[in-house]
Amino acid sequence: MLTQYSFGFLFIPVLIFFIIYGRSYRVSSVLVFALVFIVVISPWLARNIAICGKPFGTQGYAIIQETSKFSDNALDRELRPDFSGVNRVYLDDLAKKLTVNLHKILTDVLPGFTGNWLAAFFLAGLIIPYKNPVVSALRNFIILSFVTLIPVMALNQTWLSTMSRDVHSENIVFWLAPIVILYGAALFFILLDQINIQNQLIKNGVLLFSAVIFCLPLLITFLPPREVPVAWPPYYPPLIKQISGFFKNNELIMTDIPWAVAWYGKHQAISLTPDPKESFFRVNDVIKPVNGIYITQVTMDSAFQTKLLKGIERFWGKFVIDIINKGILPTGFPLKYAWSDVLPDQLLLADWERWKWAEKK
Structure with missing residues (x-):
């Protein structure tokens, strides 16, 4: 949160999670969580206000970057940015930015954000009920997190997103990749058990083959020709x-x-x-x-x-x-x-x- 302010928007799905699944501890859970959240971030926000007068520093202006008023990195390079006229086109620009970036996220980012094909099993698992209520509750929390983070990511993307197409600090849905992989793997094993393979050797062969397929994008990166681990140009x-x-x-x-x-x-x-x-x-x-x-x-x-x-x-x-x-x-x-x-x-x-x-x- 202190280095990536967008992380703070997870406050919303966590709060909803406590409200829905808190049961008899619903009120106390919400109050304790809100109190801890405020106590943790308040000193840092106070420090930012003391230094620059803004609680989130320049990151607070990310939402108006990559708009008609401030394209590319124009805002970051301005010593005295002119915000006149921003309010007049604010909603139109935000709507356009949201629509354009949502399209990119849904078509380019989400299909491959885990780095393998287990994400497809996670999507298929959304319609499968789990017997364990804890597992189901955690899956619902992941869905709430996606619903929250995707529009946040779309609105807060800046010129940094164009410098690196896939992996960059503004690709915040990556935070959910590990747990999405876990749920995808869980569904894979559920489906494998449904096949009911009696021969253990064949079952192990299927597991090994599947593991290779899932890890194929990673394995291919180790094959020649090897890429030089230097991003030249421009970095050397x-x-x-x-x-x-x-x-x-x-x-x-x-x-x-x-x-x-x-x-x-x-x-x-x-x-x-x-x-x-x-x-x-x-x-x-x-x-x-x-x-x-x-x-x-x-x-x-x-x-x-x-x-x-x-x-x-x-x-x-x-x-x-x-x-x-x-x-x-x-x-x-x-x-x-x-x-x-x-x-x-x-x-x-x-x-x-x-x-x-x-x-x-």
């Missing part, structure tokens, strides 16, 4: 670490992958501003001097027509094209030196030729 940890080493600990890097610079390079970084002019100098002159700009394929491989020419990256797109093709920097731009070793795949600008100093070391 040794290069990111090397670039971060060009700068002192208290110096600031502006980049389109600040999370990677912070993680692999262990260096402070900030996202690219909306443009290399006014908003850049607002950071450089007012907040903190920018000592380097590191632009990767996240920006440079963007769709040429819809992003680099007309979209969110049009200002940085022209900036990069002018530097690589013409060697031209905007007038008065403070970072005048480019590291040729990463060109033309990436672009590193600095206030002086720091890489030469690093080579001498």
Whole structure:
């Protein structure tokens, strides 16, 4: 919950579960659960309010990201976001976002979110009554969780969901995958027992064959050709670490992958501003001097027509094209030196030729 606020929406199915199945302890269960929930999250929310004035920080704005007002990562890169006009198109945008993302979740995510075919057995098991009331109650809780998490996931998806198609932090239905697999396996064994195979050797063979089939998606990943466990482009940890080493600990890097610079390079970084002019100098002159700009394929491989020419990256797109093709920097731009070793795949600008100093070391 404290690292993934969407997890807090499970409060709803848990509350309903206690109301339905609490029996004589219904009221006390609901009160204790609500009290524990509030006690656990309150200090963290108070801390967020003290730091930024918002209980959920920037995550509270996820619902309006990927709308007509704030497409892609525009909101995350704004220093002073303009929320005027948001209320006017709010409901229409939310309805469109919900519909589009629900379609993607139902057609792309749910069919393969467990990584194997046991999810199909779970779906079939929804119409089968279990003798054990506890097992039935837990299955109903899973259904309630799906009903809650799917629309929450649809409304809270941001540009992060487009960077990694299948596995990403916003794919919250993955939380239910382990228990869905358990219920799918349970139904499989129930059906297998109905066949009533007398020969134990044959029964073991059926189990082994079924296990191989269920695990086939995993097993195939171990077959050649082996994939390199590096997400290049744009991430190459040794290069990111090397670039971060060009700068002192208290110096600031502006980049389109600040999370990677912070993680692999262990260096402070900030996202690219909306443009290399006014908003850049607002950071450089007012907040903190920018000592380097590191632009990767996240920006440079963007769709040429819809992003680099007309979209969110049009200002940085022209900036990069002018530097690589013409060697031209905007007038008065403070970072005048480019590291040729990463060109033309990436672009590193600095206030002086720091890489030469690093080579001498």
